[in-house]
Amino acid sequence: MLKSMTGYGRGTGHGAGYTVGVEIRSVNHRFREIAIRGPREWLALEDDLRRAVAREISRGRVDVYISALPDLTAGDPAxxxxxxxxxxxxxxxxxxxxxxxxxxxxxxxxxxxxxxxRPQEAAVDPEVARPVVQRALDAALRMLAAARRREGERLEEDARRRFSHLSRLVEEIALLAAEVPKEYRRRLEEKLQEWNLPGFVDAGRIAVEVAMLADRASVEEEIVRLSSHLGQFEAALGSREAVGRRLDFLLQEMFREFNTIGAKAGSAEIALRVVDAKTVLEQLREQVQNVE
Structure with missing residues (x-):
């Protein structure tokens, strides 16, 4: 199941006569980057809070905002x-x-x-605040995780639909590539007829020429590699781990194989499907950029 890098969460914690609020916003980023903003006197908590966020998020830009206000119901004056x-x-x-x-x-x-x-500014010992901040952070992380899962489900649904289209295109290219030698032979025989030379070239020579042309235009290896990449891509879509980088790498590899097929295959039908495949790959890459 994919998880998005984009999400929002908030949580609150109450204790020792004050209220702590935590807001978390995450967006896509190539690496993991965590920024924490809160009361200056709570800097001693930053490392622990950063580790807590890192346990839940492996990739993305994460901004954590912490606020503290005295609980006026506890008797703190304004x-x-x-x-x-x-x-x-x-x-x-x-x-x-x-x-x-x-x-x-x-x-x-x-x-x-x-x-x-205005409310009295909170000035709380960080060690006293630690459990309250942790409760607020935990609540915000749960909300953030749920938002990232929901967005990830949408991304996965879209990715699987485009993946199916891409798989069909590969199957069609493989079938068309198998017909390329026959098409070479047909064109060669037409040329011989056009030049009025059908009797001057024997069948063996024609077979050799067709085999040489077919070998240069063969995309069998590229199809095999594409099939492997597609299998790995589909497996990654169902993984519970962070697979955004792996998906991006597989798409790059598939793009390279389609480029090679487009350059080698002497077929207009294959070329059309290569263009369609590259379009689908670009659409997939846009979606994968937001996958953790």
Missing amino acids: ILDIALARAVKKAGDALAAELGFSDRINLRDILAIPGVV
């Missing part, structure tokens, strides 16, 4: 900025007088001004 409230009241009354309004600014208006009343 901060009231009296000076700001007085300034707001004075400015409001002056403006009302200047513009000729009879009403004056009231308490509700003052309390609505940002900064007049």
Whole structure:
């Protein structure tokens, strides 16, 4: 089952009179990169938090945001900025007088001004905060994992549909390639008739020429390798491990084989299918770029 590198999760933890919130956002990235942002006094927790995230995520850019607020229900007071409230009241009354309004600014208006009343900033010992932060992080990681699985299911469904198309194209190319020698013989015999030379070249010589042309245009080895790559690709789609890099590598190898087939095969029908296959490969690569 594929997992996407894109997702979002959030979680909260409560304890010791404060609330911790954790948000995690992940996006696709060639390697694993984890950035953690939180209260400066909690830097001592960063390594543990990074390891916890790394256990769940093997590839992608991950941003972790940690916030801490005191639990006001536990009795922690809010901060009231009296000076700001007085300034707001004075400015409001002056403006009302200047513009000729009879009403004056009231308490509700003052309390609505940002900064007049704000929660007290949390300053918590990191060791006291550790279990609370871990609970919040665990909850956020679970939500993130579920989001990445859902997106991975969508990616896998789309990849399997395109994989089936690609497999059919390989089968068609193999069948067409088997007819190439016959087509060479037919064209050669037509040329001999056109040049009025059918009796001057014996059947053995024609067979040798056809065999040489067919050998140069043979794509049997490329078809065998493509079949192997397709088998590995299908197996990787059903794996529970992180397979994004492996899928990307297999697509590159298949692209190389189709390039060789397009260059060697002297058949317009094969060339058309090679173009179709390259289009499907590009579509698959776009999807695989987001697979963990």
